Amino acid sequence: MEIKAAVSILAALAQESRLRVFRLLIRHGEAGLAAGRIASAVGVPHNTLSTHLSILQNAGLVTSRRASRSIIYRIDFDGMRGLLAYLLEDCCRADHASIEPLLASLAPDCCQPNRTGDLP
């Protein structure tokens, strides 16, 4: 990963509403959540949230798909894995293999959607 991509991901997460969205979507895993549901969950107007979602999407942290009138957003676990690998890259170079199990455990099926309508 290039440093500019890492900065883009970190900047996307460095805002309270967007970090709430990110964590909310992690809890919902593969199922994802409609934009409107996200907006009411984090308490921001729909157009403001739309801007936030496009920033998260451009950073590679979420993906979207249309489902009827709604647009469903869900976490892009590859983006998450990429960021963690980048942050840990220099730290554990002595035994770089030690971070592999963690990154592998970040596979989509490691995350269990549990609650659906909770405020963060």
Add this chain to the structure above:
Amino acid sequence: MEIKAAVSILAALAQESRLRVFRLLIRHGEAGLAAGRIASAVGVPHNTLSTHLSILQNAGLVTSRRASRSIIYRIDFDGMRGLLAYLLEDCCRADHASIEPLLASLAPDCCQPNRTGDLP
């Protein structure tokens, strides 16, 4: 960790010069590096770097100590661990124990200072 603290850490890393400083200091481990050496390594004026270092320090990512005329900065691994734990918290709650080995491997002695005068 509170969300505002996490945002503070992410914002500290969401800037190219500061991310370079962070990665540079990770490579230097416990030994750390003087502010002037960091400034020339990342190529920013000393007063600009001073601002960046204070932002990293306020976020809890680095610590400083004076050594004669120089001030030595080094990574605060606790801050790093805290951020990773926060980012992973919701993701792997199904088997939260799986991230413990990673966080433990982030102990200071896991990092080997190797090069000392390299540009990132």
Add this chain to the structure above:
DNA sequence: TCCATATGTCGACGATAATCGACATATTGT
């Protein structure tokens, strides 16, 4: 004490980001 070195602080400027009203687009049902 005086000077050189090393770093921090202040203030101002330009750049970037966050917010939200108003309008636009897309989908579904009647």
Add this chain to the structure above:
DNA sequence: ACAATATGTCGATTATCGTCGACATATGGA
């Protein structure tokens, strides 16, 4: 076709951030 729902885009305003010159503080040596 029309209205309702769901989301995106545009533009303007305000706030925050990054940068750097100028000055201030701290340390060590002559």
